[in-house]
Amino acid sequence: MKSTSLSLIAGAVALAAVTGFAAVSVPGDGGATEAKATTRLPVEQSSLLCPAPGLSDLAETTYTSFTPATKGGGEAGTAELRSSTAKKDAETDAAKDDKDKSKSKSKDKKAETDKPVVALKEPGKPATADVSGSDAPALVGTATGRLAPGWTTQQTTTVEAGDARGLLGVSCTAPDTEFWFPAASTAKSRQDYVNLTNPDDTAAVADIELYGPDGTLKSDVGEGITVPAGSGVRVLISTLTSTAADDVTVHVTTRTGRVGAVVRTADSTTGSDWLTASAAPAGTLVLPGIPADATSVRLVAFAPGEDDADLTVKLLGKTGAFAPVGHEELHVKSRMTAGVDLKNLTRGEAGSLLLTPARKDRATPVVAALRVVRGKGANQEVGYIPATGPVGAQATAADNRAKGSVLSLTAPGAAGTVKVTASAGSKGGTPVSKTYKVAAGTTVAVTPPVPAGLKGTYALTVETQSGGPVHAARTLTLPRDGIPMFTVQTLPDDGGTVEVPAAVQDLSVLDD
Numbered sequence: 001m002k003s004t005s006l007s008l009i010a011g012a013v014a015l016a017a018v019t020g021f022a023a024v025s026v027p028g029d030g031g032a033t034e035a036k037a038t039t040r041l042p043v044e045q046s047s048l049l050c051p052a053p054g055l056s057d058l059a060e061t062t063y064t065s066f067t068p069a070t071k072g073g074g075e076a077g078t079a080e081l082r083s084s085t086a087k088k089d090a091e092t093d094a095a096k097d098d099k100d101k102s103k104s105k106s107k108d109k110k111a112e113t114d115k116p117v118v119a120l121k122e123p124g125k126p127a128t129a130d131v132s133g134s135d136a137p138a139l140v141g142t143a144t145g146r147l148a149p150g151w152t153t154q155q156t157t158t159v160e161a162g163d164a165r166g167l168l169g170v171s172c173t174a175p176d177t178e179f180w181f182p183a184a185s186t187a188k189s190r191q192d193y194v195n196l197t198n199p200d201d202t203a204a205v206a207d208i209e210l211y212g213p214d215g216t217l218k219s220d221v222g223e224g225i226t227v228p229a230g231s232g233v234r235v236l237i238s239t240l241t242s243t244a245a246d247d248v249t250v251h252v253t254t255r256t257g258r259v260g261a262v263v264r265t266a267d268s269t270t271g272s273d274w275l276t277a278s279a280a281p282a283g284t285l286v287l288p289g290i291p292a293d294a295t296s297v298r299l300v301a302f303a304p305g306e307d308d309a310d311l312t313v314k315l316l317g318k319t320g321a322f323a324p325v326g327h328e329e330l331h332v333k334s335r336m337t338a339g340v341d342l343k344n345l346t347r348g349e350a351g352s353l354l355l356t357p358a359r360k361d362r363a364t365p366v367v368a369a370l371r372v373v374r375g376k377g378a379n380q381e382v383g384y385i386p387a388t389g390p391v392g393a394q395a396t397a398a399d400n401r402a403k404g405s406v407l408s409l410t411a412p413g414a415a416g417t418v419k420v421t422a423s424a425g426s427k428g429g430t431p432v433s434k435t436y437k438v439a440a441g442t443t444v445a446v447t448p449p450v451p452a453g454l455k456g457t458y459a460l461t462v463e464t465q466s467g468g469p470v471h472a473a474r475t476l477t478l479p480r481d482g483i484p485m486f487t488v489q490t491l492p493d494d495g496g497t498v499e500v501p502a503a504v505q506d507l508s509v510l511d512d
Contacts, residue, residue, distance in 0.1 A: 038499045038500060038501050039499070039500055040393075040497040040498065040499055040500070041497060041498060041500050042070065042074070042146075042148070042149035042496060042497050043148050043149050043495065043496060043497065043498060044144065044145070044148055045142060045143065045144050045148050046079075046142070046143045046148040046149070046151040046174070046495075047140075047141070047142050047143075047174055047175055047199055048081065048139075048140075048141050048142075048143070048151065048152075048153050048172040048173065048174060048260075049138065049139070049140055049141075049172055049173055049174070049175060049197040049199055049259075049260030050063065050081060050138060050139040050140075050141075050153060050155045050170070050172040050197075050260075051138050051155070051170065051195035051197060051232065051260070051262050051264065051274070052136060052137055052138045052195060052232055052234060053131065053136045053155065053157045053168075054134055054136075054157055054159060054164060054168065054264070055134050055164055055193075055266075056134050056159045056162055056164045056165075057133055057134050058159050058160055058161055058162065058165075059132065059133060059134060059136070059157050059158070059159050059164075060130070060132055060157065060158050060159075061130065061131045061132070061136060061155060061156065061157040061158075062128060062129070062130050062155075062156045062157075062399065062457075063081065063117065063118045063128060063129045063130075063131075063139070063153060063154070063155055064126050064127070064128050064153065064154045064156070064398040064399035064426070064457050064459070065079060065081065065118050065119075065120045065126065065127045065128075065151070065152070065153045065398065066120065066125075066126040066127075066151075066152050066153070066154075066396060066398040066423065066459040067079060067120060067123045067124075067143065067146075067147045067148070067149065067150055067151045067152070068123060068124065068149075068150045068394065068396060068421075068423070068459075068461045068496070069123045069124030069423075069431075070123060070146070070149060070150075070496075074145055074146045075144070075145035075146065076122075076145050076146055076147070077143065077144035077145015077146050077147040077148060078119070078120075078142075078143065078144055078145070078147060079119070079120035079141070079142075079143035079144075079147035079148070079151055080116035080118070080119045080120070080141050080142070080143075081116060081117050081118050081119075081139040081140065081141030081153060081172075082114070082115075082116050082117060082139060082140060082141060083117060083137045083138075083139060084137050084138040084139060084140050084197060084230055084231045084232050085137045085231065116141075117129050117131070117139055118139075118153070120143070120147055120151075122147075123146055123147060124423055124424055124431065125423065125424045125425075125426065126398060126399075126423060126424075126425070126426040126456070126457055126458060126459050127426065128399075128426045128456065128457060137232065138195070138197045138231070138232030139172070140197065140199045140230060141153070141172075142199075148496075149494075149496035149497060150394055150396060150461075150494040150496035151494075151496075152171060152172075152396040152397075152398050152459070152494060153171070153172040153398060154169065154170075154171055154172070154397065154398035154399035154489070155169070155170050155171075155172055156168070156169045156399050156476070156487070157169075158478065158480070158485070159272070160480055160481070163191070163266055163267075163268050163272075164191075164266050164271075164272045165271050165272065165483075166266075166271030166272040166273055166381055166382065166485055167273070167381070167476070167477075167478050167480075167485035167486055167487045168264070168272055168273050168274050168487060169273070169274065169399075169476060169487030169488075169489055170262055170274035170276060170487075170489070171276070171397070171398075171489050172260070173260045173261070173262060173276070173277075174260070174495075175197075175198075175199050175200075175258040175259060175260050176258055176259070176260075176261075177253060177254045177258050177259075178251075178252065178253050178254075179250075179251070179252040179253075179261040179277040180249065180250075180251055180277055180278045180280075180281070180302070180304070180367040181194075181249065181250040181251075181252070181261075181263045181275055181276075181277055181278065181369070181386075182247075182249045182278055182300040182301060182302050182337065182367050182368055182369040182386075183247070183275055183298070183300040183369035183370070183371045183384055183386075184237060184248045184249070184250045184263050184265065184275060185237075185245065185246055185247065185248050185265070186210070186212075186217070186237055186238045186240075186241060186243060186244050186245050186248055187244050187245065187246050188244055189267055189268055189269065190238070190265065190266065190267050191236065191238075191265075191266040191267075192236070192237045192238070192248075192263055192264065192265045192266070192275075193234050193235060193236050193237065193263065193264045194208055194234070194235045194237060194250060194252065194261065194262075194263055195232060195233075195234050195261065195262050195263070195264060196225070196227045196232065196233045196234075196235070196252070196259045196260070196261055197227070197231075197232040197233075197259060197260040197261075198227040198228065198229060198230060198231055198232070198257060198258075198259050199230065199258070199260070200229060200230070200257055200258065201229050201230065202229050202256075202257060203226055203227065203228050203229050203256075203257065204226075204227040204254055204256060204257025204258060204259050205224055205225065205226055205227070205254065205255040205256045205257065206225045206227055206252060206253065206254045206255070206259055206261075207222060207223050207224065207225070207252070207253050207254075207255065208222040208223075208225065208235060208237075208240060208250060208251070208252055209222060209250070209251040209252075209253075210222065210237065210240060210241055210248055210249070210250060210251075211248065211249040211251070211302060211335060211336065211337050212243060212245035212247070212248050212249075212336075212337055213245060213247060213336060213337055213338070213339070214336060215335055215336050216335065217240075217241040217243045217245065217248070218241065218243075219240040219241045221239070221240055222235075222240045222241075224255070227257070227259055234264075237250065237263075245337075246339065247298075247300045247337045247338075247339035248337060249300070249302040249337045249367070250263060251304070261277065262274055262275070262276055262277070263275040263276075265382070265384070267382060269380060270373055270380045270381060270382035271380070271381050271382055271483075271485070272382070273382055273383050273384055273487055274384070274487070275369065275384040275386070276384070276386055276489075276490070277386060278367040278368060278369055278386040278387045278388075279367070279386070279387045279388050279389050279492070280367075281303075281304055281305070281365035281366060281367050282363075282365055282366070282387075283356070283357050283363025283364060283365055283366070284354075284355065284356050284357070284363070284412075285354075285355045285366065285367075285368050285387035286352060286353070286354055286355075286387060286388065286390075286410065286412050286471045287299075287352060287353040287354075287355075287368060287369070287370050287385050287386070287387050287388070288352040288385070288388065288408050288409075288410045288443065288471040288472060288473040288490065289350075289352060289385055289408035289472075289473025289474070289475055289488050289490065290315075290345075290346055290350060290351050290352060290353065290370065290372060290385065290408075291346070291350060291372065291374060291383075291406070291475055291486065291488075292346055292348055292349055292350040292351075292445065293346075293348070293374055293484070294344060294345075294346050294372050294373065294374055295344055295373055295374060295375065295376055295380070296341070296343060296344065296371075296372070296373040297341075297342040297343065297344070297345055297346070297370055297371070297372050297373075298339060298340070298341050298342065298370065298371040298372075299313070299330070299339065299340050299342055299353065299368065299370055300337060300338070300339045300368065300369055300370075300371065301330060301332045301337075301338050301339075301355070301366050301367070301368040302332065302335075302336070302337050302338070302366060302367050302368070303332045303333070303334050303335065303336075303364055303365070303366050304335065304365065304366075304367065305334060305335075305364060305365055306334055307334055307362075307364045308331065308332060308333050308334050308364065309331070309332040309334075309357075309364035309365075309366045310329060310330075310331055310332075310357070310358035310359065310362070310364075311329060311330045311331075311332065311355045311356065311357065311358060311366065312328065312329055312355070312356045312357070312358050313327055313328060313329060313330055313342075313353065313354075313355060314353070314354045314356070315345055315346070315351045315352070315353060315354075316351055316352045316353075316354055316410050316412060316441055316442055316443045317346075317349050317350075317351040317442065317443055318349055318350070318351075318442060318443065318444070318445075319442065320441055320442060321354065321441045321442075324342050324345045327340055327342055327345075329358055330355075332364075332366055350406070350408055350443060350445035351410075351443050352408060352410035352412075352443045352471065352473075353370060354412050355368060355387075367387065368386070368387045369384055369385065369386040369387065370384065370385040370386075371384055372384065372385060372488070374484045374486060375483060375484045379482045379483045379484070380483075381483050381484050381485050381486055383475075383486050383487050383488045384488065385473060385488050385490065386490060388471060388473070388490035388491070388492045389471070389492040389493060390464070390469035390470055390471050390492070390493065391418065391462045391463070391464055391469075391470055391471065391472050391491050391492070391493060392464060392469075392492070392493030393463065393464060393493060393496070393497060394461060394462070394463050394464075394493065394494055394496055395461070395462050395472060395491035395492060395493055395494050396459055396460065396461045396462070396491070396494060397459065397460045397474035397489055397491055398457075398459045399457050399459075399476070400422075400448070400450075400457060400458050400459065400460055400474070400476065401457060401476070401478075402450060402454055404476055404477045404478055405447070405448055405460070405474060405475070405476055405477075406445055406446070406447060406448075406474070406475045406477070407420065407445070407446050407447075407448040407460060407462075407472065407473075407474055408443055408444070408445045408472060408473045408474075408475070409436055409438045409443065409444045409445075409446070409462075409470055409471075409472050410438065410442065410443040410444070410470065410471050410472075411438040411439065411440055411441065411442065411467070411468055411469070411470050411471075412441065412468075412469070412471065413440065413441075413468045413469065414440050414467055414468030415437065415438060415439050415440045415467050415468060416437075416438050416464065416465075416466070416467035416468045416469060416470040417435060417436070417437050417438070417464075417465040417466045417467050417470075418435070418436055418438070418462050418463060418464055418465055418470050418472075419433055419434070419435050419436075419462070419463045419465050420433065420434050420435075420436060420448055420449060420460060420461070420462050420463075421433040421449075421460070421461045421463070422448060422449040422450055422451045422458055422459075422460055423451065423458045423459040423460075423461065424451055424458065425451050425453075425454040425455045425456040425457065425458045426455075426456030426457050426458065427455035427456030428453060428454070428455035428456065429451030429452060429453045429454040429455055429456075429458060430451055430452040430453055431451055432449045432450070432451055432452060433449065434448075434449045435465065438467075438470055440468070448460050448474075460474060462491055471490075471491075472490070472491040473488050473489065473490045473491060474488070474489050474491060475487070475488045476488075476489075
């Protein structure tokens, strides 16, 4: 057998472990050999991007990095997040030092700028780091080996005063080429920024499209935005158009390269938070984790295709599903953003929103998000819940405290069972697990388990055990001066494993 052919096959299997896809071709067979079976293998590398934390000198940010403990061996690997400016700073310092003929000084400075902001040492135990101020940069990072499968990093920022005040939480995102953000705004009371972060060694070029209630918001400056290599760019949405609209859908795509994208919102009355991307356009969407004490809930949806969408709206509560009075259905015109105020639809009971086609034979793809407000008057606080996929095999929410976390679990179809594991604490504590059953068409809101002897922060990992798909969200509440500061993170499948086809073929054709 030719050694080059063996290398090709081995390389394809390794690629599948990273990307989730591999096709093994044999010379002369006319194409890929059909896979007879598949197996799931852990990914060998993961990438995460964290946006620049904020615009306030009062911002205090905590990063919590975590990889769930898994069975099996493999290389230990690394999981590190570095400043997006580290490479640039190191090169600049090196150039200056070369000019000054001071090589030792260059090495010292490069070592300092290359130091990771947060580095995870082992699966099953969180690592944390704190930064302060408005000039904290975006972070870029990669995990390998046993630290790659399910690697998660939570960025939590507290701003206690000013228009940007609030508790801002975001799960750092993987790079991609397309993102949808319903529930943004260009209204005068809002200051919404699109944060773009490029993890690669070459520049990325991105386009930002805006859609309001009447369709496309014309803009000549949202096209061809260059995001330098290993760096971040922040774009104020209201500068891209002259139209002020309360409900805007932001569409981010890349012409070249890939980016991480997230929207930072700020309102003078309700504070600020991060708006993460909605799940990909689909006919049925689930938006889990509406807090029981929500005083206002606004649904924003967008149909990106050529057809209008007619949706049935249902709240999945503790005992079952019901339609909000007066808002049983929502009509979304093609390429126009629709918003509807559902007010305090939870009525003191935590729930999740389910959007389904009004006609089963016409499932028009849509994207959606919720703008949720807690508190009243001057003590209001805002959070966002985008449509999200199920937890699948496994999903994790990092940065949980001894108090303040609520885990929402919803089964939009058949009943499901999940296991929730509280990890060891970042500074000490013993992991504990608990199993929850979620009845069909309901939402269960629970205070999650806390590690025994907890010191520091911890992570919650949700694993599907049986039954139908379960969707989840974690709400973290850290009250300040009478304001119920909170943030909600959804928990879609972390993609820690991928299906690899087991090719069945006659290797004798490769013999010399």
